[in-house]
Amino acid sequence: MTAPMPWRSIPELVRDAADRFGDAEAVVDGDLRLTFTGLAAQVRRTAGAFASVGVRPGDRVAVWAPNSAEWAIAAFGALTAGAVLVPVNTRFRDEEAHDIVVRSGAKVLCVENGFLDREFTGPPGVPVIDLRADGFLGSGEPLEHKVGADDLADIIFTSGTTGRPKGVMTTHGQTLRLYAEWCDLAQLRQGDRYLIVNPFFHIFGYKAGLVASVIRGATVLPLAVFDLDRVLDLVERERVTVLPGPPTLYHSLLQAGSGHDLSSLRVAVTGSADIPVELVRRITTELPFTHLMTGYGLTEAGTVTASRPGDPYEAVATTVGKPCEGFEVRLAEDQEVLVRGYSVMLGYLDDPEATAEAVDADGWLHTGDLGEIDGDGRLRIVGRKKDMFVVGGFNAYPAEIEGFLLRHPAVAQAAVIGVPDARLGQVGKAFVVPRGTVTEDGLIAWAKERMAGFKVPRQVEFRTELPLNATGKVMKDQLS
Template sequence: MTWQTLPELVRSAGDRFGAAEAVVDGEVRWSFAELADRVRRAAGAYAAAGIDRGDRVAVWAPNSAEWIVAAFGALTAGAVLVPVNTRFKLAEAADVIERSGAKLVLVQHGFLGADHRDVAGVPVVDVKSGFLSAGEPFERVVAGTDIADIVFTSGTTGRPKGVMMNHLQTLRLYAEWCDLADLREGDRYLIVNPFFHTFGYKAGLVASLIRGATILPVPVFELDSVLGLVERERVTMLPGAPTLYHSLLQADRTHDLSSLRAAVTGAADIPVELIRRIREELPFQTIMTGYGLTEAGTATASRPGDSFEQIATTVGQPCDGVEVRIADDGEVLVRGYTVMQGYLDDPEATAAAIDPDGWLHTGDLGELDDDGRLRIVGRKKDLFIVGGFNAYPAEIEGFLLEHPEVAQVAVVGVPDDRMGQVGRAYIVAKGPVTEADLIAWSRERMAGYKVPRTVRFLDALPLNATGKVMKDQLPR
């Protein structure tokens, strides 16, 4: 790795890949050289607007070519990037923007019907307004150890916290990620993961600039649109949450998806059956499963050459320079250069998350096999106790997904007078099946305490913008 900062990476991509296609977004087709030039001009626009080294710039907009220029332009001006969740309502966005101390907010007026002209009293600029192209080429000197971005946690378990990372952490980790994910120069990378999330921003944009892959941003996931893009643009790389692959597997096979080569997925509850079906029913030649979190990026990943069983039943081994161990209570602990610099303006939360020995407490429960591969068995907060026995929703969900009429599932613990807690399964069915059918089927396959006592059928599971099930929003 020869770059110390993300602006250096952008400049280098322009030099290394030149006229090759960097971004395809509707009518937009930019080369790497043009992208690098646009980023420098955006940096000049920020500088002219008074943005100085270390100032925060928030980008509250959907995936687009302009988002890329807005974000890397801010970094090139020496600013700290604050990506903001596009699912946030105005009050939620205003909260994180205000706490971030942002001096400028980039938005896309009209996205999902929004028109945000006043956000926490901070000046607002539309990414489509021409502001980004109005500056003179400019680049401010920054250091690799400077904070590059503040990515706020998803907020599914409380008020979002701002995770601070520096340039060097991101560059080192996602250079390795490119190798593990089989991302290649010339790949065509359809990025459905939102840019405000590490999966879209770092494992998407940064990785593409490292490797020289064409970026195809998707602002809103619509299956027919995505399938059309895969066919029309000959997409080769399509990472996403498990829900993305569920959708692909359920789609009518009327589009040519034969160009797809590399899949990457990651979650605390990747179903074994899903990985099997991706391998057997879709054209992907490689699948990487991994485990990561905002506070430490990608912590573990499967390796090229891993067996189907290893890919399907674990989230791989620790990345280079990362240690993983299991605490006495089963919690997954992570230590290494990838661990965040801390939560923004929250030393108490930082101290609660990172112990004095440098171990990040993830809140996930896991096990390590003899080769150091990690298996996630659930979240500490999701675990429920049935008559004294620990029940892990992720494990139960994995069993239920093997049922031929189950498309998606979420399991939670609910109060029970006799057992303390028992399981309830929320099912999105793909065929006729009843509560009694599923309970009887489960009794044949898992210990009695794991069997859901009740089943609720839903048309869809409540998901956040990164495809994770928001269990606190399931009807009880």
């Protein structure tokens, strides 16, 4: 059994972090250096500011802004006022964002105008607060509303790559228990300096980033937009120790790291994308990282599985580890990954039909991901049910084929989709970002030697980049 959490809510966590870590740096954002004591004080005053504009316990506060100290203060301030946080994807256009603001019932919308040269508007009737221009943050009388572990903390909308985004509801207690364990698995330590590239509107950036850092007493360095030169500069100047991100981030570091002092780096964390074994080896031998964690998570449950310290390269590269404490993972007859545990969402906001479809009567969350479980109990993700295509009667899984292609030394990134074929119904088409000399015929011939014929892509299209959403996932609807 897990020991009881010392905090009932995220506001309690922020207040307790001020007592535990005091004058240690909590957030470093440009010229702003905010201690844990200063962060807690700003958060309580911001809670008062939200109350002064009519935000009451249980109301929703939407934040449509990039990673920044202001995002953290606004989010924690809203929670401390007893409100429910609704993060909004900064890549959404007005119509997409307004849909989420309206459906969530947000009382106010917080933005940062000028980000990506945009003006962020709100839907009719919803006040808009510019976090950097309106003097709102820290402007109220200090306030902390009592919040319980079972109270709703946030509504985080799914990415929308497979349809209209759905609002996932999670409590304070669920988040605190899961990401306290995440700190142990990632080996996050007090005094770490954590460069957060993953967006705060996503659970990787917000919960495995911002919340985890406050749990453990690590310094957050938020990065609004990924820029390799900026990353290299911050790592060297601020002595960054923890740097999570997609596999492409580590490819970039390997290619551009020379000439920069990266010796402070200790922890790397990446997601459920298939990673070549060779890349895992290079991350921990050619870069200073001493710990690389991989894992599998989704908005509806948080981090479900993770690798463990000491796992062999092969396991870290080809699986997403074993279930976290308190989770059960099994496979349905069609290989769909099913998950059950304390952190599975309360449900989708105002959508009981979708909730019942996702979480069955026995509490199993149907993830839509297809997987395998090896003899040691480690989970391997082989694809998405909706991505699977059928080649002459055989099921082909893009993630598996992409994993094979990534083993080619000249392939940096790969995405595979099914395209119509007069004889076989569908065949695979690969979109490849090369990092060396490779031809279409050469890559197809190479693939034929390593995978079953029905899996081999019939076409290869080379690109300089793949279309990615803000969380690093390939937007396959933009590939054809």
